Amino acid sequence: MATTHPVPGPVLREARLRLQQGGTLPLEAVDERVARSWQRSLAAGLTPASGMHHVDHLSGSELRQSLACNIDLINHSQPVMEYLFEQVRHSHSMVVLADRHGTLMHTLGDADFLGKAERVALQAGACWHESQRGTNAIGTALAEACGIEIHGPEHYLERNDFLTCAASPIVSATGELLGILDISGDQRSHHPHTLGLVNTAARMIENRLFATTCRHSTCLHLHPQAHGIGTLAEGVVALSEDGWIMGANRQALAWLGLRHQDIGATPIARVLDTRIDALLARAASQHDSPLVLHRKDGSVLHALVRAQPGQRVAMRSTTAPRRSTGPATPPEQDALAQLDTGDAAWRAIADKARRVCGKPIPLLLHGESGVGKELFARAVHDSSPRRHRPFVAINCAALPEHLIESELFGYSPGAFTGARKEGSLGRLREADGGTLFLDEIGDMPLALQTRLLRVLQERQVSPLGGGAAVAVDFALICATHQPLREAAEAGRFRADLYYRLNGLTLILPPLRQRSDFEALTRKLLRELGGEPPLDIAPDLLQALAAYPWPGNLRQYASVLRTAIALLDAGETTVDWPHLPDDMLALLRPAAGPQAAPASSPALATPPTAMAPSMGPDQKLADISRAAVQQAIQNARGNLSAAARQLGISRQTLYRKLG
Known part of the structure; x- marks a missing residue:
């Protein structure tokens, strides 16, 4: 609540008047958040006696457009709002959903209160931003970015003194403010637990949104007590394929000592004594019992790992998840920056490579022998979201032609004389989840070019000697000193493979x-x-x-x-x-x-x-x-x-x- 003990209305009205007349606010009379809101309201040109002359209200078409833009928020909020309204029915109240700008999207209310609500425009399409309505739970929760209750004369505008309102922000898994959930009612029906009820309902909406937006991620469900996992009180973290925190609910952030700004910039190993490969291995084993993990202060969190079925299959093949999201390391710290010694042309090339890191765009590096193509390719890998997964380099010119096929694609046990009895994964499967670097790609035999093209099209590898095709996911970087376009035009290199490899061509300058x-x-x-x-x-x-x-x-x-x-x-x-x-x-x-x-x-x-x-x-x-x-x-x-x-x-x- 905004105040520990309700302050009498006359005291609050006197404090508002003193503020309007240029005086100071007695801190013992007004909660500090309410005081800040009053000052913002005054700075917006509002006076306590302000009317409704310059208040925004969306037209019918504008409201329909706004509803369409917020459809996910509305769809996930409506069931929770209906449940919430059942808890406050017959208390002269209404449940309100506003968007990130303070515009009301959806309302549910008692019939005997709706008439009063309409007089102050508590209806869909009305804007309750502080700059237009002064201090109110919806607008002030937006400004303060926290749950808050505004009771009676704590409202800045006198016309809203009859209201008691409690509101809580709704944020996404990445910390983006999506909207506000509010209960507004007659101040005579004030209940001390209303704000707690709204906060809980907002967390329910956030968790529903989290489950949808992070459904393809590996998720870590956390609680200090094992039986707390799966309840509304659990913390949930979404992880990228290389173990970076890409989403988290409020409870997880609190337990891990993080802020929303840390999402996308913090590996899970920095806050818990675990690594992504261990978590994926646990998910693949399908154990239902929680893990015991330790925070950096030594305290315990119980955790359950949930990965998508495709990710579990990948782990059984000792490979990585299929997604390639996650934050690229900031340019001033990444591996490409560490190679940068000041040449403008080289820096421009590195910047282009950095822009496609993590995207399904193959790189084709041209340059004379010895310019550092493999070094550059490894730096691109180490600057990408796949940096904690394998970097597999193959020199197509150095492998004997009769070995290159088995080296690349692997083979089944007993596929040919001299084959290892356990078979071989092949370098393509070893690169799964990471980056495959094919150096001197221009020297690859034509027959092998055909097989490589098929792998790139189907994202599957079939080992020599038979056996089921295995899905692979890798970033591809190729390098050559040869003019591949001319080779393709002359028929020495497959034109269709050339166009498949040529996502972004970069020419490294000679020394x-x-x-x-x-x-x-x-x-x-x-x-x-x-x-x-x-x-x-x-x-x-x-x-x-x-x-x-x-x-x-x-x-x-x-x-x-x-x-x-x-x-x-x-x-x-x-x-x-x-x-x-x-x-x-x-x-x-x-x-x-x-x-x-x-x-x-x-x-x-x-x-x-x-x-x-x-x-x-x-x-x-x-x-x-x-x-x-x-x-x-x-x-x-x-x-x-x-x-x-x-x-x-x-x-x-x-x-x-x-």
């Missing part, structure tokens, strides 16, 4: 085009060097920045890793003497004659072959071929060693030689 070379270098030194922090000689950094890096980030990281390993004890600056001989040979022409001191041990013997200088008319392809040939020469024809020096794969080296 030579990035504007953040110095910041990227210092980030790599931190990651590769550890403590103490490492520096790099300015002239060396300049020479490194001028080099075209045919192997991109992979090659550059390999060079820095080797240089760090060659540091003497106590050295903290990477300099020319720490570079491998082949890199010295490649960098020295680009850096000029002062690239390294004459006394540098690494340059005491000139290299047997030097890369050509980078003239303005020289093509990048020529420089790349020169770097490859130099690496092969330094490795004495060992192609594997040459590939390692360049930081590229053998397959990429073969393509560059071809």
Whole structure:
């Protein structure tokens, strides 16, 4: 209630008059919430004697439109309102439902009170916002966001003094204000338990709405006592596939010490000693007995997990729920942001990827070998709602053609000679609930492209050797250095698969085009060097920045890793003497004659072959071929060693030689 003991009407009327005349309110006479409401009413230009001249009332068509917009709220509220009205029938009262703006949507009332109610427009279509009606239970509950009772002269407008009203907000599972439930009646029929009755009825409506809107979620039903689960007093939490709280009723928020603002930003493991995989495993086991969970303060909550049938099947297959909702990590904290070292083009690409995280849109990453396509794909996964589920990476160019089918799709026991007796899930099923990354997708054989297309269309995997098809749910990211559109037009790649993969194409810039070379270098030194922090000689950094890096980030990281390993004890600056001989040979022409001191041990013997200088008319392809040939020469024809020096794969080296 607004006041612990009813304040006499004359005292309240005198307090209203003092406020209107610019005086202060005696706090002992007026509840602080009522006092705030009176002040808001005064600021809205209302006076206690205000009439009904400027009060909004919806027309017939406007009311029908408003009813249509609030149909779910009305449908779930009507049965509860009818029950509530049975409790207050013959008490000169009415039950009222208002929308989030204070406009009355539906009313039920005693016939002997409806006439009085109509005189003050307690009827559908009327607005009872504080700015128009002054202090009243509906408008003040909206403003204060809590249940409240306004009795007699606590109403700001004198014409409403005959009323006693109790109202409670109705909020959604995510904390959105949906409307107000109210009981209004003759003040002579005031009952001290009316507000409690309205609060309880509002919670009933909220729970009905929760059950509908979260019916596809995994739900955790909570209560300090096991037999309290399933009652109106239980707390209910809706969880995303990766364990984030996506909805909660008021009781759950109170027990978990959360606010509505925390919904969508709090994993269940932060407030209870459990994880989503354990909860889903419990749901899959179909145990009806509650779990015992501990809050962070050590106190106990009993919990029952309820998941949809499809989710339980998924758990039996050691996979995740089928939904992919949940909050993406805020950009300033996510894994993509951690890779960002300042290049504007890279940042724009990351922002596009971030926008489709959690949506059923496949990503197709283009870029030269070594630009970090897998690193980028993993960061997208780690920034998405699926970040706590598997990230499965497959290099389609590295798998032998006769193994790629069984590797991707799995196989039944005894499917072929040499197969494991227990069979294999396959990488597609391992990625269920998470993200599948197919690197070098352009190298996938045509026959396998057909099977992959079928999986993407049907969202099911059929293992080799027979057996029932198994449903799968994964985010798909593919990568290639090849122009897939041209390959599809030439018939080397299935056009229908290309269009299926090409949800959002992103082209990662090569290292030579990035504007953040110095910041990227210092980030790599931190990651590769550890403590103490490492520096790099300015002239060396300049020479490194001028080099075209045919192997991109992979090659550059390999060079820095080797240089760090060659540091003497106590050295903290990477300099020319720490570079491998082949890199010295490649960098020295680009850096000029002062690239390294004459006394540098690494340059005491000139290299047997030097890369050509980078003239303005020289093509990048020529420089790349020169770097490859130099690496092969330094490795004495060992192609594997040459590939390692360049930081590229053998397959990429073969393509560059071809």
